[in-house]
Amino acid sequence: MTERERLDPPEARVADIALKQDRMLGQIGMIVDQVSLHTVRLDDLTRRVTSIEKKVDSLASGLATVTLDVSEMRQEMRQRFGQLEERQSQLAEKQNGFEMGLNRLMERQSKLEEGQTRLETQLGKMNQTQDLILMLLKEPLK
DSSP: OOHHHHHSOHHHHHHHHHHHHHHHHHHHHHHHHHHHHHHHHHHHHHHHHHHHHHHHHHHHHHHHHHHHHHHHHHHHHHHHHHHHHHHHHHHHHHHHHHHHHHHHHHHHHHHHHHHHHHHHHHHHHHHHHHHHHHHHHHSOOO
16 A cells, blocks of 8 residues: 555545445446346347258258159159059050051952962963853854
8 A cells, every 4th residue: 555545534445445336336236237138139049040951941841852752753754664664565565466457458468469470371371261261162163
């Protein structure tokens, strides 16, 4: 303590201490106000984070559902493609069968055309023979 402080009356010192305490209480009040403001902001952020977490959970659930749906669709598509490939093979077999049948029909048609040509040739010969017979019959007997 300084000599002056020893000489100050106690009331002045009490007043000085009271003034310092008032300032400190004012500063503590400001700190409490700031803490309260930050607490309110933190509560708001907590609510927002909770809301976002719920949305993320909902999105994750939806994504899981979509993933399962896509997986099922892929499986169905694979199955359908398998069925299409099987049908395509069956159609190719049928087409081969039709082509073979068509080839046989064309061969038979060719044989029929050959037979028709022979028949026409024989018919021509028969007509010639008939004409000869008629000509001979028309001639008087000698």
